[in-house]
Amino acid sequence: MSAATGTVQSHTVIRVPDKAHAAQAPFVLLLVALDGGKRVLGHFDRAEPPQIGSRVTAQAADNQTLVFRLVEKS
């Protein structure tokens, strides 16, 4: 497990999901540019999306969808 930190490029709220995600909806989906340059798709741990440009971090795990949370400002 390693921390994945990056910047929100865009967001949506999936309110009409496919069958495999019916139990989770509505959920926030984020497009995040990680600090290393890689772009990833993941969920957000809140019901409302963050602003584009927000800093977020997630614990990366194999074969699991990332779940991002806001980086607390120090």
Place this chain on the structure above:
Amino acid sequence: MANSVHVAGVGSTSFGGHPGRTLQSLAVEAARAALGDSKIPATRIGCVFVGNFVGGIMTGQELLGPIVAADLGLKGVSAIKIEAACASSSAAVRLGHKLIEAGAEDAVLVIGVERLTGFPRDSLTTAMTAAIDQGTEGHAGLTFPGFWGMVMARHMHLYGTTREQVAAVTVKNRQFGAGNPLAQFREPVAIEKVVGSPLICDPIRRYDCCPATDGAAAVVLTREEIARQYGSPSVRIAASVLVNAPVRITDYAEITTHDGTVEAANSAYQIAGVSPGDIDVAELHDCFSIAEIVDAEDLGFFAKGEGGPGVACKNRVVINPSGGLLSKGHPTGATGCGQIYEVAMQLRGCHPNQVANARLGLTHNGGGTAAAVTVHILEAVS
């Protein structure tokens, strides 16, 4: 010397709800209309390509190539189905174009067909997401309204595009659809209704989305000499381009610029020897209202970021006078052939929403995350 390729004839069912109709009956109706329009005897057809996206998933019917060819009474032809998601039938036109251009076939019949109405919404959403890479982004729950919702949120953020500018696309295309007898939606819609409709995938709302549609459209491709021989009411294909492009939202360097559309359009303009400013009429892939803005920019009709205020204004190029996917409807596998039908009618001067003196037309059709993109440039034959 490569053959000059013509669209010798076109045919279409109405787009909308066709409950009880099979894929094959819709395809045959459109194909017979196109063959009759072309005046070319069916015996000259060497290939039948059927563009279809989710016929297998939704209706359980596959092998559409041989079945439709047999129902048309054709024997000894190469008949297969072509799948490139929502660009299936325009991708099939590109393949037919290559065969005619090379002299490998005299005439090719391309049909697009789909049945999407009457199914539960979650079944439809799940079927459409078959065109998202299920090994990666399907896992996260990305859908097509979700993909375009992310594009819209970022376009608004980067360029200041407003909610009302995006909604104005739906309003414009509904106005055009009201004048097109083939269109699924024939009623205009007010901007307040668009921005007040339920959220689907933020910020996309219901009236930002194309509908589920049944329908079929067909075109007959041949070389110039054969079109002349039979007196076909043909239009010339000045460029036919199909490119592959990013298949994941994370593959895009910038999601508000669709590389496949830019590349296909630039190739097509170069092949045809024209520029975006020469195009009189365009049928582009407005699967969502924001898509018309992004596509119009990527096709070179507007600078990047200027599509929001641009598309609703009176421009030289008239965009989606058929009503587009938003109003004419989006029978996914049939949409590409449907666009060529619409532009051919414009260039022949017999469209119900006729663009005055239309000589040069463009179609743009995208499959998946704009992962398979076609651009066709069509020219009137004087």
